[in-house]
Amino acid sequence: MAWQLLLLEDEASVREAFALRLRDQGYVVQTAGSGEEALGLLRSFEPDVLVADLVMPNLSGLDVLARVKQLLPGLPVIVLTARGTVKDAVEAMRLGAFDFVAKSIDMDDLLHTLRRATEYLTLQRQVQLHSGQDAARYALDRVIARSPVTRDFLAHLQELIKNDRVTVLLQGETGTGKQYMGRVIHYNSARAGKPCVEVDCPSIPRDLFESELFGHEKGAFTGATGKKCGLLELAEGGTIFFDEIGDLPLPLQAKLLRVLEERTIRRVGGAANIPIDVRVMAATNRNLKEAVAKGEFREDLYFRLNVVTLVVPPLRERRDDIIPLAEQFLTRSALALTKPVRTLGASAQALLREYQLPGNVRELSNLIERAVLFCGGTTLEAINFPGDVQQAVSTSVRAFSATPSPGAAPVDQEQVQISFQVGAQTLADLEDRIIEEVLARSGGNKTLAAKHLGVTRWMLDRRRKPRT
Numbered sequence: 001m002a003w004q005l006l007l008l009e010d011e012a013s014v015r016e017a018f019a020l021r022l023r024d025q026g027y028v029v030q031t032a033g034s035g036e037e038a039l040g041l042l043r044s045f046e047p048d049v050l051v052a053d054l055v056m057p058n059l060s061g062l063d064v065l066a067r068v069k070q071l072l073p074g075l076p077v078i079v080l081t082a083r084g085t086v087k088d089a090v091e092a093m094r095l096g097a098f099d100f101v102a103k104s105i106d107m108d109d110l111l112h113t114l115r116r117a118t119e120y121l122t123l124q125r126q127v128q129l130h131s132g133q134d135a136a137r138y139a140l141d142r143v144i145a146r147s148p149v150t151r152d153f154l155a156h157l158q159e160l161i162k163n164d165r166v167t168v169l170l171q172g173e174t175g176t177g178k179q180y181m182g183r184v185i186h187y188n189s190a191r192a193g194k195p196c197v198e199v200d201c202p203s204i205p206r207d208l209f210e211s212e213l214f215g216h217e218k219g220a221f222t223g224a225t226g227k228k229c230g231l232l233e234l235a236e237g238g239t240i241f242f243d244e245i246g247d248l249p250l251p252l253q254a255k256l257l258r259v260l261e262e263r264t265i266r267r268v269g270g271a272a273n274i275p276i277d278v279r280v281m282a283a284t285n286r287n288l289k290e291a292v293a294k295g296e297f298r299e300d301l302y303f304r305l306n307v308v309t310l311v312v313p314p315l316r317e318r319r320d321d322i323i324p325l326a327e328q329f330l331t332r333s334a335l336a337l338t339k340p341v342r343t344l345g346a347s348a349q350a351l352l353r354e355y356q357l358p359g360n361v362r363e364l365s366n367l368i369e370r371a372v373l374f375c376g377g378t379t380l381e382a383i384n385f386p387g388d389v390q391q392a393v394s395t396s397v398r399a400f401s402a403t404p405s406p407g408a409a410p411v412d413q414e415q416v417q418i419s420f421q422v423g424a425q426t427l428a429d430l431e432d433r434i435i436e437e438v439l440a441r442s443g444g445n446k447t448l449a450a451k452h453l454g455v456t457r458w459m460l461d462r463r464r465k466p467r468t
Contacts, residue, residue: 003118004028006047008038008064009080010056014103018051021107027114035059039067046072049098049117051110054081054088062091069096074124076117080110086271093272099227100272112218112226120229124195138180138187144325147318148429156310157185164189167260169305170283172312175362178283179243181312186239191279194238197231202247209252211268214259220269232265232276239279245305246286246297257301280305315360319437322352325361329368330380341372346444347382353440354393435464 005027009015012033019029030045032038035056042050050068054061065077076098081088089100098120099113136142140158145151160168168185170178179198186196204212211221215230232240242248248256259265260280264273282305291297315322327344334341344352348371357363371384382390435453442449450460 003049003114003121004030004045004047005114006030006032006038006041006045006050008032008035008050008052008056008061010034010053018107018110022114025111035061035064038064039071042068042071047075048121049114050075050077051114052077052079054079054092062088062095065092065095065097076120078110078113078117090272093274116227116229120234123234135187135192138184140184140188143184144321144328146324147320148433149313149318150321153310153313157181160185160308160310161188164191164279167279167305167307168281169288169307169309170281170312171288171309172283172285173314173360174285175360176312176314177361178285178312179241180361181310182239182241182281182283185281186241186279189239189279191238195235196239196241197235198241198243199231201242201244206249206252210255213256214265214267215270216268217270220267224269227267230265230267232259232278233274235276235278237277239281242280242282244284245282246284246288246291250296250298253298253301257298257304260301260304315357315364319353319440320433322357322364323349325364326352326368329365330372333369333372337369337373339372339375340378341375341380343379345379345381348380348385350440350443351382351385351390351393354443355389356392431463435460 003026005022007015007019007022007029009018009031010033015031015033019031022029030041030047032041035052036059038050038052039059050064052061052064059067061079061081065079068075068077073096077096079088079092079097079100080103081100082103092100098117101109101113104110140154140161143150143154145154160166168182170182172178183196186192199213210216211224211228211230213230213232215228215233216224218224218226242256259276262273263277264275266273286297288297288302288306292299292302315325323344326349330341330344333339352364352367359366367385367389368380370386371380375381375384435449438452439446439449442452446460447457450457453460455463
């Protein structure tokens with residue numbers, strides 16, 4: 001595509017020379033000889049990038065920059081100067097300039113910066129293109145929440161969605177869906193139209209972390225052939241999500257702390273502090289409080305992150321969500337693998353209800369995908385799941401089904417643990433959950449479930465009927 005530029009330069013000879021060179025590079029260029037003329041053009045013409053001279057009579061480049069950021073806040077502005085100072089550069093960046101470039105006859109720096117600006121615009125437009133799809137995928141009404149524990153969790157989540165400036169720390173076991181819940185918060189908040197940039201803390205090499213996060217200036221280190229925007233700049237207006245932040249090395253924790261405290265960044269090799277407006281979220285499967293006590297995590301960073309902490313519950317504590325989640329994964333896997341599997345059979349449902357799923361939602365998704373791959377029919381059954389899962393469930397059922405001696409609970413009988421939320425649940429809710437859990441662990445056998453509960457089959461059916 002041909003990018004459209006507005007070139008603001010008060011010297012006619014320089015303006016025409018620059019415009020000619022830019023057109024030769026494939027840009028569509030409109031020119032203005034004064035700040036007033038440029039602002040007038042912007043009422044009818046919206047360029048992709050504005051290139052503005054710093055020193056001009058009446059309205060300076062900085063004056064134009066300030067007004068443009070009010071009129072078109074998303075427009076990248078590159079400030080040109082022949083005799084600028086560090087103070088000018090800092091002020092330009094404070095006002096929201098994309099970059100500050102010295103004038104030169106060969107224009108190499110300007111052309112390089114324009115390429116970066118258009119790459120940045122391309123990324124932004126791709127984000128905006130997918131943000132509508134992501135907003136639908138992570139809509140609150142699509143979150144599986146059959147379990148009371150999950151419904152209570154979502155109630156807290158909705159409060160964080162309303163306030164899009166609060167720092168959020170998501171804790172929980174591996175595979176519980178911390179990253180997914182972070183995206184739910186982002187795509188249902190006022191920041192949904194802006195980027196959600198994820199940083200996988202363990203995967204970024206220590207010596208590249210600063211460059212990746214803050215960006216760098218040309219010549220900052222060997223191989224830095226040009227300026228680069230960091231992940232925090234790319235997340236401007238949106239959310240930055242630090243995954244597995246508990247694995248971040250201590251020296252890098254100090255650098256991140258400064259950003260969280262000051263809400264500014266400085267590119268590697270740069271002198272200007274660049275303000276940022278991002279929401280910070282972090283996730284970890286570690287107990288950060290214990291890590292602080294062991295000296296493995298900075299206490300000040302922990303307090304800065306721990307404004308609001310949400311613990312994503314493991315799947316074994318929200319077993320009512322297992323079958324709806326499995327059905328959702330089944331549909332997704334069948335489409336991806338072009339398999340005719342449509343339903344989750346009774347034996348598969350019984351297997352999944354009984355299996356403890358130590359890997360939580362991630363393991364459930366992987367199990368369903370594998371089972372769909374090896375399923376030859378339209379219904380997924382227990383036989384399609386790995387043998388070790390079937391064996392684990394078989395062992396668990398045998399232990400649970402052991403006949404107790406009269407008046408005493410067997411020592412090898414598996415315990416059913418039910419959480420109860422004071423003020424949020426009733427005794428009837430607790431009874432319903434105990435009955436359904438015991439029935440699930442009995443493989444759907446009502447007679448066996450009634451025996452375990454010490455009631456008759458008729459009484460079990462009566463208690464399972466909806467209360468009026």
